[in-house]
Amino acid sequence: MTAQVSTQIYEGGFSDPVFGSQTVFRAVMDAMANPGRVIDLGQLTQAPAPLEPAAGAVLAALADYDTPLCFEAQNNADAAAWLTFHTGAPVTADRANAAFAVLVSRSAVGTWSDFAIGTSSFPDRSTTLLLPVEDLRSGKRLTLNGPGIEHAADIAPAGLPEGFASAMGENAKLFPLGFDLLLVCGSELIALPRTTRIMEN
Amino acid sequence: MTGTDALPAYNFAYLDEQTKRMIRRAILKAIAIPGYQVPFASREMPMPYGWGTGGVQVTASVLGPDDVLKVIDQGADDTTNAVSIRAFFAKVADVATTTKTTEATIIQTRHRIPETPLEAGQILVYQVPIPEPLRFLEPRETETRVMHGLEEYGLMHVKLYEDIAQHGHIATTYAYPVKVEDRYVMDPSPVPKFDNPKMHCSPALQLFGAGREKRIYALPPFTDVVSLDFEDHPFAIQRFEAHCALCDARNVYLDEVVTDDRGGRMFVCSDTDHCETRRTEGHRGTGLPQTEGGETASTSREAAE
Numbered sequence: 001m002t003a004q005v006s007t008q009i010y011e012g013g014f015s016d017p018v019f020g021s022q023t024v025f026r027a028v029m030d031a032m033a034n035p036g037r038v039i040d041l042g043q044l045t046q047a048p049a050p051l052e053p054a055a056g057a058v059l060a061a062l063a064d065y066d067t068p069l070c071f072e073a074q075n076n077a078d079a080a081a082w083l084t085f086h087t088g089a090p091v092t093a094d095r096a097n098a099a100f101a102v103l104v105s106r107s108a109v110g111t112w113s114d115f116a117i118g119t120s121s122f123p124d125r126s127t128t129l130l131l132p133v134e135d136l137r138s139g140k141r142l143t144l145n146g147p148g149i150e151h152a153a154d155i156a157p158a159g160l161p162e163g164f165a166s167a168m169g170e171n172a173k174l175f176p177l178g179f180d181l182l183l184v185c186g187s188e189l190i191a192l193p194r195t196t197r198i199m200e201n
Numbered sequence: 202m203t204g205t206d207a208l209p210a211y212n213f214a215y216l217d218e219q220t221k222r223m224i225r226r227a228i229l230k231a232i233a234i235p236g237y238q239v240p241f242a243s244r245e246m247p248m249p250y251g252w253g254t255g256g257v258q259v260t261a262s263v264l265g266p267d268d269v270l271k272v273i274d275q276g277a278d279d280t281t282n283a284v285s286i287r288a289f290f291a292k293v294a295d296v297a298t299t300t301k302t303t304e305a306t307i308i309q310t311r312h313r314i315p316e317t318p319l320e321a322g323q324i325l326v327y328q329v330p331i332p333e334p335l336r337f338l339e340p341r342e343t344e345t346r347v348m349h350g351l352e353e354y355g356l357m358h359v360k361l362y363e364d365i366a367q368h369g370h371i372a373t374t375y376a377y378p379v380k381v382e383d384r385y386v387m388d389p390s391p392v393p394k395f396d397n398p399k400m401h402c403s404p405a406l407q408l409f410g411a412g413r414e415k416r417i418y419a420l421p422p423f424t425d426v427v428s429l430d431f432e433d434h435p436f437a438i439q440r441f442e443a444h445c446a447l448c449d450a451r452n453v454y455l456d457e458v459v460t461d462d463r464g465g466r467m468f469v470c471s472d473t474d475h476c477e478t479r480r481t482e483g484h485r486g487t488g489l490p491q492t493e494g495g496e497t498a499s500t501s502r503e504a505a506e
Contacts (some may be wrong), residue, residue, distance in 0.1 A: 016488045022265045025225045029263065032232045033421045042439050062229075064222050099226075120350030124230035124239045147235050147382055148421035150404075176384060180233045193233035195382065195421075 012046030013086040015068040020044040024061035031191035036144045036153030038136050040188050046079035054184040055102055055130040070098035072107055098127050105132045105159060109167035115179050123176040134159030136185045146196040155190055157183050168198045214261040214294040220244055224262040231419035238332050253286055254412030256309050256328035269297045271305035274312035278473035300474050314396040316453050316475040316500055320404035327390040329411040334378045334388040354360030354386045379426045395438045395454045400426040441469040446488025448479035460480040
């Protein structure tokens, strides 16, 4: 952090931490239990740019001193300071040790293998990735199936990284290991847990 | 705290926020890995382990002020465990409570799944005593973890086979092991095997909390849940000859109730809400006084309740 700390980092947390974090958690749980469903987290937090509002809300609700955060981009000093102030979460550059990782838009999928995928005895010790996209509805159609989806679900996020579907396919093959991913855009998100299988149409 | 306000104030839903966050993260990982038992730092609750502390902690972590909570104990809304947990949340979270399955958003259960099919958006929270299905076959946690990691479930099939060798059929009637999404063998908590088929592809989210054993696991909606069996000994649920003596229901799970000291007994629905709903709809079992006519029928219905 530079000497010039923006006062912005002290603002924008939950105005009511108990019910705000409960609301966001239930929305994220709904998203994880229903992969592919677009879930709006509302405007309960105001995270500093370039952190997407939905990513800010998820981390404000779920991060704390037990969950090291990793930022892929270098321009997240304000966001990192904001999260450290509001949640106490440490920021780490060690990808294998990160509980949550905030990726850059169109992040290189080849580098995702650095993140924790858990161990065969503890597959839960894996990173949850937050990937910003340009839009959640106007892109190329992808069809999902897996637990949480009755038959099939369609999503159409725009601005996905090159090779996204095949990277997610490789991740799904690792099951029960693997990372879990949240696509974030504005105040909305789509959850893609490791169990979700993605087919390009 | 003022002098008149002598009771200490608790956080919403009793647990502190850091505990809730820790449990919430465990729930999300449990949903991402269906059937896998996520370790969590279970807290002391104001009730003994074995009284549903795991389910209570899960419920406390997901509960919001707009939820409607139902709590059942062996299917019944009016038994000690159900009444005290419902009163606990009414007090520490000020949430609305109900006994109607269809009105509830969160149903905490000890050992039954309601007869009324659950709907999308509902959350079923199980109280689990022993989450590890392999525990009585292999007591060491380090070993059972490796067995789950390697998908080494031969021992469980040997156990079911020994049932057949000794009894001629699979004699396991509750906590009947299931395989989730063709990967993890899971203990469905001690629900009767009658309820196992209801877990398969349920539209509701199912969360399991074991407080003493410090494990949380989950079944997302529409998840494959298959009861273990053999080709020549397929899984079968319990069948009851009797109908419910109060509401005449068939194909439901029945409790045997001793009515006197001369061998008198009757079978009644274990799911009290299901039974009451059927009786208000006019279904009458043989255990109720057999009278015709509206006035006497309603009187006897009150007496039965």
